[in-house]
Amino acid sequence: MSEAKPNRRRMLELCISRSLLIAGGASVSQTRLLALWQRAEAQSLQPTNAEVLGPFFRKGAPDNKVLRAPGDPGLPLKVSGRVMNTRGQLVDGAKVDFWHADHNGLYDTRGYKYRTKLSPNEKGEYSVETVMPGHYSDRPAQHIHYLIAAPGHKTLITQAYFATDPFFEGNPEKNWNKRGIAGNKELVLPVKLFETGPHTEVTFDIILEKA
Ligand SMILES: [Fe+2]
Structure with a gap:
């Protein structure tokens, strides 16, 4: 029977306890290191998901913030x-x-x-x-x-x-x-x-x- 896959927090605790992860510079307790890591994790944003390019891309578009001309149909x-x-x-x-x-x-x-x-x-x-x-x-x-x-x-x-x-x-x-x-x-x-x-x-x- 295979061992259950540890979650991210458990993996982090294992890394700290086995000294696979150490704090740089001044001495930091394991609890403090865990808190620092969790804070950094909480701040990270999920990258925007990728989609296909499609066949209609054209290089060389001008930098233009107003694409709509007076009278153009559409909302x-x-x-x-x-x-x-x-x-x-x-x-x-x-x-x-x-x-x-x-x-x-x-x-x-x-x-x-x-x-x-x-x-x-x-x-x-x-x-x-x-x-x-x-x-x-x-x-x-x-x-x-x-x-x-x-x-x-x-x-x-x-x-x-x-x-x-x-x-x-x-x-x-x-x-x-x-x-x-x-x-x-x-x-x-x-x-x-x-x-x-x-x-x-x-x-x-x-x-x-x-x-
Ligand atoms: Fe399209």
Whole structure:
């Protein structure tokens, strides 16, 4: 009969008791070391889940924070968030490629409509004014593609989905993985609807892993 797999805390206690893990510098008790470790663990954020790149990525998009032109069809949408590491800290030099289909589900494959390559500000924040993407038959859930690169970090390719999308039949909690399109529930974002405009807003924070 095999021994039960120890949990993370038990593994840590074993490491300390067997002197496999020691504190650097001044002498620290095992209890204190365990508390320090647990605090560090509690501060760590889960990296954003990866998704497929898809066939419509284009290099060379301009840094443009307003992708929506006056009169464009589709519900106005503001997407904002922060790019950070798993400690919630600023990631220097990050670049965010962001692209999506228009209201009719079509990508601009010749130009850069609804495409941008952003540099987050000094707080790691980014913001884009655009329209709610349309549906298209190959991937019939509304989505925005992201490719985020930053020195010293793994490049992340992911997508953001919308909890209000009719594709999820009013119940994204239950249907988030319908047809296997959204790879993770966390990528299906709550949508705020504002009467002024009207317009919608979503927040999508990006957590990068160190390379
Ligand atoms: Fe797509």
